[in-house]
Amino acid sequence: MTDMSRPGSTTGSSPVRDVPQDVLAGPIIPTMLRLALPTTVVLVVQTFVGVAETYFISFLGTDALAGVTLVFPVLMLMQMMSNGGIGGGIASAVARALALVATAMPTRWSGIRSFWPAFSAPSSRLRPFSADRSSISRWEQRERL
Amino acid sequence: MGAKGATLTAALTYSGIVFAGSIPIWITALLSSALRGAGNVNVPALVIFLGALILILLSPAVILG
Numbered sequence: 001m002t003d004m005s006r007p008g009s010t011t012g013s014s015p016v017r018d019v020p021q022d023v024l025a026g027p028i029i030p031t032m033l034r035l036a037l038p039t040t041v042v043l044v045v046q047t048f049v050g051v052a053e054t055y056f057i058s059f060l061g062t063d064a065l066a067g068v069t070l071v072f073p074v075l076m077l078m079q080m081m082s083n084g085g086i087g088g089g090i091a092s093a094v095a096r097a098l099a100l101v102a103t104a105m106p107t108r109w110s111g112i113r114s115f116w117p118a119f120s121a122p123s124s125r126l127r128p129f130s131a132d133r134s135s136i137s138r139w140e141q142r143e144r145l
Numbered sequence: 146m147g148a149k150g151a152t153l154t155a156a157l158t159y160s161g162i163v164f165a166g167s168i169p170i171w172i173t174a175l176l177s178s179a180l181r182g183a184g185n186v187n188v189p190a191l192v193i194f195l196g197a198l199i200l201i202l203l204s205p206a207v208i209l210g
Contacts (some may be wrong), residue, residue, distance in 0.1 A: 019183055045197050048157050060158070066156075066157055067152050071160040078164075086178075087175060095182040098182070
């Protein structure tokens with residue numbers, strides 16, 4: 001992890017190959033807004049689907065509508081636990097692990113090298129998995145051979 | 146939760162059916178979160194959008210019989 005400035009060698013099957021470049025080394029606010037847009041649109045679409053379903057259920061009568069409305073908060077809690085709670089944690093862990101691998105690996109992107117000093121302090125503190133340091137040093141040893 | 150009679154029956158039937166699908170819901174949510182974390186936000190959005198489209202088309206037939 002010390003020789004970040006040496007010219008990068010491209011490997012064929014790196015885990016960060018498919019990550020968009022601006023996610024790893026782009027401006028933060030525009031990238032976040034661009035990443036948030038599809039998910040926001042999906043949430044709006046899901047809301048309209050719920051409204052349409054409630055409209056269809058209303059044809060079945062008051063009892064069916066009341067029963068579905070009774071279950072709805074529990075269902076919503078489960079969905080938000082999977083999507084927002086644990087899903088947000090998974091997205092964060094995957095993103096931080098990819099950033100760590102991308103900054104530890106010499107790649108063809110020169111932007112990452114300028115990105116590295118700014119990110120090195122938080123990423124060493126917020127390392128998502130404790131095994132990362134050893135796995136990356138093993139990776140680097142393999143890379144040097 | 147204060148429900149009686151036909152409302153309770155409808156709620157129990159609906160929750161039995163809808164929570165039977167909770168495992169696919171969790172799998173979809175966790176896999177799409179992993180994709181979002183990897184910077185690919187379009188594939189989960191597309192999958193959920195197609196699911197919503199199928200749901201809108203099918204739900205009148207399924208709900209109203």
